[in-house]
Amino acid sequence: xxxxxxxxxxxxxxxxxxxxxxxxxxxxxxxxxxxxxxxxxxxxxxxxxxxxxxxxxxxxxxxxxxxxxxxxxxxxxxxxxxxxxxxxxxxxxxxxxxxxxxxxxxxxxxxxxxxxxxxxxxxxxxxxxxxxxxxxxxxxxxxxxxxxxxxxxxxxxxxxxxxxxxxxxxxxxxxxxxxxxxxxxxxxxxxxxxxxxxxxxxxxxxxxxxxxxxxxxxxxxxxxxxxxxxxxxxxxxxxxxxxxxxxxxxxxxxxxxxxxxxxxxxxxxxxxxxxxxxxxxxxxxxxxxxxxxxxxxxxxxxxxxxxxxxxxxxxxxxxxxxxxxxxxxxxxxxxxxxxxxxxxxxxxxxxxxxxxxxxxxxxxxxxxxxxxxxxxxxxxxxxxxxxxxxxxxxxxxxxxxxxxxxxxxxxxxxxxxxxxxxxxxxxxxxxxxxxxxxxxxxxxxxxxx
Amino acid sequence: xxxxxxxxxxxxxxxxxxxxxxxxxxxxxxxxxxxxxxxxxxxxxxxxxxxxxxxxxxxxxxxxxxxxxxxxxxxxxxxxxxxxxxxxxxxxxxxxxxxx
Numbered sequence: 266x267x268x269x270x271x272x273x274x275x276x277x278x279x280x281x282x283x284x285x286x287x288x289x290x291x292x293x294x295x296x297x298x299x300x301x302x303x304x305x306x307x308x309x310x311x312x313x314x315x316x317x318x319x320x321x322x323x324x325x326x327x328x329x330x331x332x333x334x335x336x337x338x339x340x341x342x343x344x345x346x347x348x349x350x351x352x353x354x355x356x357x358x359x360x361x362x363x364x365x366x367x368x369x370x371x372x373x374x375x376x377x378x379x380x381x382x383x384x385x386x387x388x389x390x391x392x393x394x395x396x397x398x399x400x401x402x403x404x405x406x407x408x409x410x411x412x413x414x415x416x417x418x419x420x421x422x423x424x425x426x427x428x429x430x431x432x433x434x435x436x437x438x439x440x441x442x443x444x445x446x447x448x449x450x451x452x453x454x455x456x457x458x459x460x461x462x463x464x465x466x467x468x469x470x471x472x473x474x475x476x477x478x479x480x481x482x483x484x485x486x487x488x489x490x491x492x493x494x495x496x497x498x499x500x501x502x503x504x505x506x507x508x509x510x511x512x513x514x515x516x517x518x519x520x521x522x523x524x525x526x527x528x529x530x531x532x533x534x535x536x537x538x539x540x541x542x543x544x545x546x547x548x549x550x551x552x553x554x555x556x557x558x559x560x561x562x563x564x565x566x567x568x569x570x571x572x573x574x575x576x577x578x579x580x581x582x583x584x585x586x587x588x589x590x591x592x593x594x595x596x597x598x599x600x601x602x603x604x605x606x607x608x609x610x611x612x613x614x615x616x617x618x619x620x621x622x623x624x625x626x627x628x629x630x631x632x633x634x635x636x637x638x639x640x641x642x643x644x645x646x647x648x649x650x651x652x653x654x655x656x657x658x659x660x661x662x663x664x665x666x667x668x669x670x671x672x673x674x675x676x677x678x679x680x681x682x683x684x685x686x687x688x689x690x691x692x693x694x695x696x697x698x699x700x701x702x703x704x705x706x707x708x709x710x711x712x713x714x
Numbered sequence: 715x716x717x718x719x720x721x722x723x724x725x726x727x728x729x730x731x732x733x734x735x736x737x738x739x740x741x742x743x744x745x746x747x748x749x750x751x752x753x754x755x756x757x758x759x760x761x762x763x764x765x766x767x768x769x770x771x772x773x774x775x776x777x778x779x780x781x782x783x784x785x786x787x788x789x790x791x792x793x794x795x796x797x798x799x800x801x802x803x804x805x806x807x808x809x810x811x812x813x814x
Contacts, residue, residue, distance in 0.1 A: 369734075388790040399790030424735040439730035476782045493789055495799070502781035503770030503788070505805045558805070593781070639734055667739055 281309020283662025284456035290681030307411035319568035374436035377413030381428035398493025451693030462516030517620030769806035
């Protein structure tokens with residue numbers, strides 16, 4: 266693992282698509298960037314998705330080249346399995362503390378051969394597959410992970426020592442300790458991503474109680490070719506599902522949950538998943554129950570019409586409750602709004618269209634203001650959407666509010682430009698160059714180039 | 715020689731794994747129980763699959779476990795190359811031990 270330098274131009278918190286894009290845009294301009302990711306791999310939520318809407322392009326085919334580019338960029342230093350614990354403003358720039366959790370593997374020596382993982386005797390639920398699949402106590406995050414390095418989940422380690430014996434490079438280091446490093450940066454971009462709203466928040470839908478009621482991101486993994494089952498099966502008994510229901514707004518637009526906002530992506534990801542289910546399972550009945558369909562982006566309306574044309578049932582209806590019956594099938598009691606009647610319908614699987622919530626609360630670490638909804642506040646939303654309440658700290662991606670992938674990428678570019686502008690005008694760039702003994706071109710030093 | 719015999723035997727340095735185990739206070743009781751149950755369940759599942767290919771409900775019935783538990787364990791075995799799909803039976807897939 267390369268050593269952290271004393272100074273960076275920028276710190277990017279979060280290695281998802283928005284964080285990677287912001288880091289790349291800054292790196293391409295010659296700024297030195299420290300990119301910190303809490304998980305063992307960069308890629309965030311996007312690398313776990315099956316396909317993207319409305320183009321149905323393979324998600325990881327778009328994401329992994331960016332991951333590789335960020336990891337190998339000469340101006341980007343990657344720090345995975347690490348968390349930013351403190352960002353303190355100074356007269357110029359910020360002092361930053363980064364804590365690296367022990368992986369019990371010497372990263373420089375690990376060749377990602379997985380031999381340790383193959384001999385580990387215990388299986389535990391894999392976070393990447395939302396618990397539906399398994400990993401070992403020592404594991405590489407997933408097939409597309411960058412870096413391809415093993416980490417040991419010591420909480421589930423049985424201390425058998427088999428990994429150490431199997432490792433061909435002797436990189437298992439049981440004595441590794443947490444490592445905290447302090448560095449200074451000129452600017453900070455918060456790109457800390459998202460969580461879905463809790464699946465059990467609406468008890469009447471049975472999320473968290475019934476095995477066949479799924480989180481939509483778990484459905485993404487099930488649909489992925491490298492997913493936990495290898496094909497679309499239901500988790501309770503491995504049955505090929507013949508009828509699947511989507512319940513929209515199951516975590517958004519609901520004041521009783523404290524989530525009054527629209528999550529902006531649920532209609533489109535449900536339509537996308539429903540269409541793909543029709544492609545993957547011959548003759549499957551897929552029904553989407555919604556309050557209204559919000560297909561507002563470029564090509565979204567056409568996609569919505571295509572999904573209906575290909576046989577997905579899109580029904581205006583409000584689901585009152587989900588009950589589990591024999592064989593772990595699910596019965597939905599639904600008010601069909603257009604037909605003005607109530608009906609009970611039986612399904613093999615139910616997917617709750619959960620909303621998007623902020624993945625991290627930066628308040629105690631970075632000190633930027635958040636709104637009532639928990640997302641980082643952008644006080645100048647219309648003219649400077651990446652500006653936060655703290656000068657020099659910018660926000661991008663879902664950390665600022667629910668959005669889809671193209672919007673997250675565009676806003677990440679804007680955050681990078683705003684951060685670059687800040688670096689040039691705050692004098693940080695000139696100060697860093699003087700400290701490095703560089704004879705900077707006058708134009709650069711004055712922030713013109 | 716005589717002096718060597720009088721000197722107390724030097725304490726053998728602890729292996730790094732033992733140091734970590736000690737620092738962590740060993741395996742938790744819950745993890746010990748989970749691990750034990752998982753080992754027993756895998757043994758039962760291998761025995762059942764040796765008798766022939768099975769769907770998840772058939773495997774669950776043969777082992778006396780819940781369907782979703784059989785599914786999760788079977789998928790773990792599949793991921794690490796112990797089990798493969800060998801056909802379909804109605805709405806279910808048949809799984810076989812690799813090499814059987």
